[in-house]
Amino acid sequence: xxxxxxxxxxxxxxxxxxxxxxxxxxxxxxxxxxxxxxxxxxxxxxxxxxxxxxxxxxxxxxxxxxxxxxxxxxxxxxxxxxxxxxxxxxxxxxxxxxxxxxxxxxxxxxxxxxxxxxxxxxxxxxxxxxxxxxxxxxxxxxxxxxxxxxxxxxxxxxxxxxxxxxxxxxxxxxxxxxxxxxxxxxxxxxxxxxxxxxxxxxxxxxxxxxxxxxxxxxxxxxxxxxxxxxxxxxxxxxxxxxxxxxxxxxxxxxxxxxxxxxxxxxxxxxxxxxxxxxxxxxxxxxxxxxxxxxxxxxxxxxxxxxxxxxxxxxxxxxxxxxxxxxxxxxxxxxxxxxxxxxxxxxxxxxxxxxxxxxxxxxxxxxxxxxxxxxxxxxxxxxxxxxxxxxxxxxxxxxxxxxxxxxxxxxxxxxxxxxxxxxxxxxxxxxxxxxxxxxxxxxxxxxxxxxxxxxxxxxxxxxxxxxxxxxxxxxxxxxxx
Numbered sequence: 001x002x003x004x005x006x007x008x009x010x011x012x013x014x015x016x017x018x019x020x021x022x023x024x025x026x027x028x029x030x031x032x033x034x035x036x037x038x039x040x041x042x043x044x045x046x047x048x049x050x051x052x053x054x055x056x057x058x059x060x061x062x063x064x065x066x067x068x069x070x071x072x073x074x075x076x077x078x079x080x081x082x083x084x085x086x087x088x089x090x091x092x093x094x095x096x097x098x099x100x101x102x103x104x105x106x107x108x109x110x111x112x113x114x115x116x117x118x119x120x121x122x123x124x125x126x127x128x129x130x131x132x133x134x135x136x137x138x139x140x141x142x143x144x145x146x147x148x149x150x151x152x153x154x155x156x157x158x159x160x161x162x163x164x165x166x167x168x169x170x171x172x173x174x175x176x177x178x179x180x181x182x183x184x185x186x187x188x189x190x191x192x193x194x195x196x197x198x199x200x201x202x203x204x205x206x207x208x209x210x211x212x213x214x215x216x217x218x219x220x221x222x223x224x225x226x227x228x229x230x231x232x233x234x235x236x237x238x239x240x241x242x243x244x245x246x247x248x249x250x251x252x253x254x255x256x257x258x259x260x261x262x263x264x265x266x267x268x269x270x271x272x273x274x275x276x277x278x279x280x281x282x283x284x285x286x287x288x289x290x291x292x293x294x295x296x297x298x299x300x301x302x303x304x305x306x307x308x309x310x311x312x313x314x315x316x317x318x319x320x321x322x323x324x325x326x327x328x329x330x331x332x333x334x335x336x337x338x339x340x341x342x343x344x345x346x347x348x349x350x351x352x353x354x355x356x357x358x359x360x361x362x363x364x365x366x367x368x369x370x371x372x373x374x375x376x377x378x379x380x381x382x383x384x385x386x387x388x389x390x391x392x393x394x395x396x397x398x399x400x401x402x403x404x405x406x407x408x409x410x411x412x413x414x415x416x417x418x419x420x421x422x423x424x425x426x427x428x429x430x431x432x433x434x435x436x437x438x439x440x441x442x443x444x445x446x447x448x449x450x451x452x453x454x455x456x457x458x459x460x461x462x463x464x465x466x467x468x469x470x471x472x473x474x475x476x477x478x479x480x
Contacts, residue, residue: 064405095327098323114412126287130294138282139242192223261287349425
């Protein structure tokens with residue numbers, strides 16, 4: 001007789017309830033040691049299915065999400081995620097693939113990632129791509145590590161990286177964690193890099209410069225070719241923070257602008273999920289100077305077979321478990337294939353049109369600190385409203401009462417009382433009109449009844465919280 005494994009079933013959860021026992025022939029008792037077997041039923045709540053469904057529907061209604069309404073903070077966090085992406089990523093061959101499976105058993109997954117890297121290589125104008133980084137910030141770190149490795153290979157480790165004063169906060173953080181000193185470069189009256197200030201900081205200690213283009217004001221760095229030449233003339237490399245790549249896909253390529261390395265936020269430009277924390281994906285694309293230093297493994301095609309090559313002597317090593325977040329690769333690949341070159345270019349154009357249309361509706365009510373025409377996003381200042389006793393934070397809270405998520409506030413740091421608004425390419429004119437009307441009404445309230453703004457929100461599930469106290473005393477438990 002084969003050994004029998006005793007499985008214990010719990011379906012009620014009452015303390016002292018006698019567990020039913022089922023004999024399963026043919027399975028070894030050693031699979032689950034006796035000491036780990038439960039002797040009594042777990043004390044679990046007895047909840048009916050409809051109560052569970054109602055609970056989560058109620059939470060969903062209390063929460064705000066992209067399927068419910070407009071996110072004017074844009075593709076940074078809540079770009080629309082097409083449902084077809086979720087369908088393809090949930091297919092058995094994609095959802096069930098295991099990272100430790102033999103390479104012969106996952107040729108389809110390897111081919112998909114290889115093809116995605118090739119598409120991103122073409123879109124970025126670079127030579128090679130690694131899909132391994134698990135987020136944009138990790139992509140930044142990877143890029144700076146590649147720059148360090150490059151200079152080490154030349155026999156000199158330089159000491160500093162130049163970063164514009166309008167940069168994302170992750171830029172100086174990535175610089176510091178990579179062992180460099182971050183040196184701030186001023187912006188000029190147009191909101192772009194001040195070339196005179198840049199020139200003063202260029203020397204043989206500059207390992208590179210990090211630059212977002214379009215920058216965080218949504219303004220395209222029109223001097224980018226000149227900047228590239230200036231940095232390269234002192235032996236430095238040029239890094240592009242690809243956070244705003246979604247404004248230029250199909251229109252211009254980072255490689256053609258003179259960048260040596262760029263990270264790509266798949267959630268921003270290629271519609272993979274990011275709201276709620278991820279999972280993220282931040283592929284890194286490089287030119288010939290940095291190709292040999294990319295993280296391992298590298299996916300290569302040998303005849304008709306795809307392999308993971310770990311034999312790269314110059315590599316910076318492994319920077320993430322396995323080969324990145326495969327589910328995000330599937331979603332991004334789906335997005336690119338479903339749109340094609342014309343569709344991707346059209347999305348960029350629509351993002352620019354939407355942002356400029358919305359700006360045209362709001363520019364007279366708020367201060368526009370930089371007059372250059374933006375691309376996919378723009379930054380306003382609520383200085384005028386603050387003179388009436390209403391801060392940017394108050395406006396952000398009040399917009400919740402009108403049924404919209406607040407835009408990004410107090411960033412970039414070079415704009416006082418900043419409101420950064422990014423509508424993305426997927427929103428309709430009707431949505432943009434309604435959002436603009438809400439902000440204009442709030443502006444009128446700052447004149448006629450500022451108290452209704454400073455005390456907002458009035459209709460949210462909870463009223464205004466003490467943000468500083470909440471940050472210090474985090475309580476993640478939910479109680480009804």
